[in-house]
Structures are given as C-alpha cells and as structure tokens.
Amino acid sequence: MKIFFIGTIIMFFMFSCSDDIKSYPVGSDFIDNDVNLKVLDTFTINAGTFKLDSLITSSTSRILLGSVKDDYFGNLTAQSYFQVVNSDFSISSDAVYDSIGLVLNYDNYYYGDTTRVQTYKVHRLLEYFEPPEDDDAFYNVSKLEYDEEPLGEFTFSPRPTSTSDSIYIPIDKDLGEEIFNKIRDNDINSTDDFIQYFYGLTVIPDTLVDSNVLGFTYTSSSDIENNSGMRIFYTEDNDDTNEDNDHVINFYIPSSDKQFNTIKNNLSGTVIENLDDQETTIDSYDTDQLIFAQGGIGVSARIEMPTLKYLKTLSDESTSLSAELTFAPLLNSYDETRPLQDSLAVYIVDNKNRIVSQLTDADANTSYAILNQDSDEFNESTYYSIDMSGFVETIFNSETDLNYAIMIQFIDYNKTVDSVIIDDLNEDDNNIKLSVTYLEY
Incomplete structure (x- = not known):
C-alpha cells in the first residue's frame, strides 16, 4: 500500500493551489476516503526589513570600489x-x-x-x-x-x-x-x-x-x-x-x-532610514508594501509565517510532503545595471534576527531562492521560489514555539553590493505566498 501511496501522491503534485484548503482523496477505490492529500496556501505572512549589525569584509579576496545612489537604498x-x-x-x-x-x-x-x-x-x-x-x-x-x-x-x-x-x-x-x-x-x-x-x-x-x-x-x-x-x-x-x-x-x-x-x-530620505540595529525590523506596511535586501551593508528581507505552527492542529495524523514559498521582485526595479541574481541565499533567523542556520530542504540539502525568469518583455511572471520542506518539518515536529523566520540575502553578501526589492503585495496579487502540501490520514 505504501508503494501505491507514493505513485498517487506524485500524480497529485500537478494540482494548483486554491485560496482555501483543497482536499484530494487518495486511492478511493482501494482505501477509505478519509486519506487525503491537502494543499494549504492561506498562511499569514509578516514581512519586513532589518539590517545586520556588521559583516566581515576581510579575507574575501575581492577589492570593492565605487559609489552608487538609489532612491530605495x-x-x-x-x-x-x-x-x-x-x-x-x-x-x-x-x-x-x-x-x-x-x-x-x-x-x-x-x-x-x-x-x-x-x-x-x-x-x-x-x-x-x-x-x-x-x-x-x-x-x-x-x-x-x-x-x-x-x-x-x-x-x-x-x-x-x-x-x-x-x-x-x-x-x-x-x-x-x-x-x-x-x-x-x-x-x-x-x-x-x-x-x-x-x-x-x-x-x-x-x-x-x-x-x-x-x-x-x-x-x-x-x-x-x-x-x-x-x-x-x-x-x-x-x-x-x-x-x-x-x-x-x-x-x-x-x-x-x-x-x-x-x-x-546613507539611508537618509529612504523608506528604510530608521534601521537602527539588528533587532529593529521595519514592517512592509511602513515601506510601501516592499521589503529589501542588499549585500555589503547587511540590509536583509525577513519573512515570517506565524500561523504555520498551527498546521499540525488540523489533524492528529498528518505529514507534510512539500512546501514552497514564492515572492516576486518589484517590477521595473531591476535591469542590466542592477540585474536579478539566479539564486539568493536563505537563512533561518530567530525573533531577534540572529542567524540560526542556513535553510535546508527535507533531505538536508541547502535550499536557495531560485529565480524563475519570465521570457516576455514585461517580466510579469518573474518570481523566486524556495523549497521550504525542511523548515516546515522543523516547525511541524517542534514541541516548542520556535518563533523562527527566514532571511533573504545574497550569496557572498560580504563581498557584493547587489540588491533586490521584494513586492509584498502588488496589484497582480503576485505577493509572498507559502504553499504546503500534506497528507492527512
């Protein structure tokens, strides 16, 4: 029966998410209909921006020189x-x-x-x-x-x-x-x-x-x-x-x-000018529904999913199968001079924005934010996706409230000054979203 479960589950990965919990019966001809594959993508998302206190810039083997001006950074x-x-x-x-x-x-x-x-x-x-x-x-x-x-x-x-x-x-x-x-x-x-x-x-x-x-x-x-x-x-x-x-x-x-x-x-005059220390997070509601990350200076995006911990209360007998978080860069905020990177680093941080570890998937492989680039000239479907399976399992199996979030930064962020602006809630509803697929039995 386990082999049958696996084959059926793979087939159901093709379903799209809904605005509420979507339930799919598994193997109804052979087992009870109360075994379901469910997809949930209505988690509350709290997004904000904070700044790491300092970054080690010696031993990077790169000399960085120059000056740039930006309305956001x-x-x-x-x-x-x-x-x-x-x-x-x-x-x-x-x-x-x-x-x-x-x-x-x-x-x-x-x-x-x-x-x-x-x-x-x-x-x-x-x-x-x-x-x-x-x-x-x-x-x-x-x-x-x-x-x-x-x-x-x-x-x-x-x-x-x-x-x-x-x-x-x-x-x-x-x-x-x-x-x-x-x-x-x-x-x-x-x-x-x-x-x-x-x-x-x-x-x-x-x-x-x-x-x-x-x-x-x-x-x-x-x-x-x-x-x-x-x-x-x-x-x-x-x-x-x-x-x-x-x-x-x-x-x-x-x-x-x-x-x-x-x-x-110098952040004076920007929407993130009040970043005082690492524990200060500016909510996206105070930054025009945008969050930010830039290497070199430690400006980092924070994404928190406070209702994720309640997932296990939906059923005493369930297990998560996959989880994905998606977010989109702000349209027209990138070009050839400030290109989007193919992948971004993702870290787990605590309630004081201290780095706990780098994010991994359910198989303990390092998990990155991967760019999915739209091929048309308007870039309306350009977004990043993150395998959150390891994070969900950690929260799902913890007996205590970990109060963790994820931090978006750049790979080698201590020797680059790349930047990204993440749209928390734009008019196309291409906002930050977590989708979890789990099996209830």
Missing part, C-alpha cells in the same frame, strides 16, 4: 584598504628609477552603470594594518587612519568584463623614488623592514557621483600576471643590447586578511 560607497609587501630586495647600484603606480585587475564583478566614468584616489595609511583590539577581522564598518593628501588619482571608463584589462593609477613619483633608494641602499632589506616603513594603501572612489561599484582581484604572490598591486619600474644599463633592461618590483597583498572593504551607505 540611499548612497552607497565602497572603499578598500590593503597592506602591500615585497619579497625581492636586490637592486643593482647601476639601476635607475623610473615610476611607481597601482595596478588593479578586474575580477568581472560590477554593480551599477558601467557606462559612467569613475575616479579613484590612492592614499597612504598612517597606522599599522591590524584589526582593533580584541578582534581578529575587519568589517564593513572598519577603517584605518590615512593621509588626507592623495598619492595619485585616476579617472576612467570601466571595462569590468574584460579578461585581460586592468587600470593603472600613477602614484607620487617622489614616494616611489624614496622606496627605490631605500631598497637599493639596503635601508630596507626585508619584508618586516618595509611594513614598518610603509603600512599600506587605501583607495577611495568619487563619492559625489552615481556610477558603479567594481570588483578587483589579487593573489598573494609576487607574480604580476592577473594580479593587483603597487609596482615600481626601473631600468638597468648594461652593454648587452639584446637583454631587456626594464624591470619591475611588484608590491603585492600578502594574504587575504590583509585587505578589507569599508562599505557604508
């Missing part, structure tokens, strides 16, 4: 800090200094309008590169003191999808010559010597423009190819005309924990 700026070191301290006495600059290699990540020009300024750090006392990482709110006078700046048109392109920012020539002379004259002859003399760099974008945020890659080695770093160029004169006399010293980021991004935003 305010003015966002990404600034990067990093230490640079060198492993080669041998320069011939015949060598002649040429120039110094900072090379940044694209890693293909971008957010915003890349047709607009951007300006980066390079500054020298004035304090040793280490996290605050009693901490072992840097966060999106971290900062280090730097010289207000820039070492150099560069205005450019981005090419973030280029696999072989980079940008070059010329740095103060006198600084480069000073470093060059100290190495050549053996005043600096080790990595420790250098980092005691030169703490590192920070790169600051033009914060007055609405342009883009770009990602740059680096490797913790002296290799120049596809690597970001500070470089000194010099020549050596010799009598061999067939030998290349041009040389370069690459000052590279020694490890991923020696780089971090400060990502900040």
